[in-house]
Structure formats: structure tokens, C-alpha cells
Amino acid sequence: MASSGSSVNHMAGLPRRLADTQLNRYPKDGQDQKNAMRVLVIEDDRETAQFLQKSLKENGHTADLAGDGEAGLALATDGVYDVLIVDRMLPLLDGLSVIKSLRAEGNRTPALILSALGEVDDRVKGLRAGGDDYLTKPYAYSELLARVEALGRRTAEAALEQVGRLD
Numbered sequence: 001m002a003s004s005g006s007s008v009n010h011m012a013g014l015p016r017r018l019a020d021t022q023l024n025r026y027p028k029d030g031q032d033q034k035n036a037m038r039v040l041v042i043e044d045d046r047e048t049a050q051f052l053q054k055s056l057k058e059n060g061h062t063a064d065l066a067g068d069g070e071a072g073l074a075l076a077t078d079g080v081y082d083v084l085i086v087d088r089m090l091p092l093l094d095g096l097s098v099i100k101s102l103r104a105e106g107n108r109t110p111a112l113i114l115s116a117l118g119e120v121d122d123r124v125k126g127l128r129a130g131g132d133d134y135l136t137k138p139y140a141y142s143e144l145l146a147r148v149e150a151l152g153r154r155t156a157e158a159a160l161e162q163v164g165r166l167d
Helices: 010-023 046-058 069-078 095-104 120-128 141-166
Strands: 038-042 062-066 083-087 111-115 133-136
Touching (some): 038 046, 038 069, 046 062, 083 095, 120 133
Parallel strands (some): 038 062, 083 111, 111 133
């Protein structure tokens, strides 16, 4: 797994992150991979996690899996991801704590929170904890994919804009 470099100085690591992300964009099964993303799925339900991994792959993306919050935090900290999909209720470390820890380290990878908790207060807590989007279970996969791709587009556009400022 590629390392993103220093977790403190993200600006210095930005061009490297873009380069690392580009390495994962290769044609597969005849699909155009220019918009391929590397996604980390932090989900304790094995069937759901494997479904998401398979479905993301079928849509041209790469997905790594973590089955608990501690493993997810470690992968998110050490890896280079375009988007995180984080279940809110996880063993060992809950999803909101994972996101809060990443944000405290300066990691700004967009996070889509998945949760069975769908009340307004639950969604607000998730977004205030650092989540970029919130989707309640059950969900339509097409909506999840559209939200993940939207988060990835915004991130890519912001990164390219930032690289342009550094030049």
C-alpha cells in the first residue's frame, strides 16, 4: 500500500498523493478508468462490506476493507484514499471516533457515513464529527455510488486547484 508521507504536512504531500492516486487509474475490463477512485470501506458487516467492494470494483474503483474502527483508522492513516465509506456503529472504535481522529491528524479525505441511525440529530452529529455526507441504511446502491463519486470529484478538483496554486 502506498504511503501518503507525513500526516502533518499535507501540502507537501499533495503532489505525491495525486501521483499515487493516478497509479490506481488503469484500464480494467475495457472500462475507461480516468475517474477511478481508491475507496476505503470501514464496515463490520462482512456481507455488506464484500458487496460494496465488489460493486465498486464493477464500477471501475478499487476498494480496501476494514472490519472494525481500529483497523479502519490504521488503513486510513497509512494509505492514500480518495473517499472513505464509514459505518457509524463499529466494534473497537465507532465510526465517528474514526473520523474525528483523522480530522485531528489533518486528514481531510472525504468520508461518507453509513448508518442505521437516521434521525436528524444523528445525521447532524455525524456531519459535525467531520463526515462529508451521511446516508442511512437501507440505501440504494446507485445513490451510494453517486455520492461517493461526487465526493471524489470535489476532492480531485480541489487538489488540482491547490497544485495550480503551488506552481
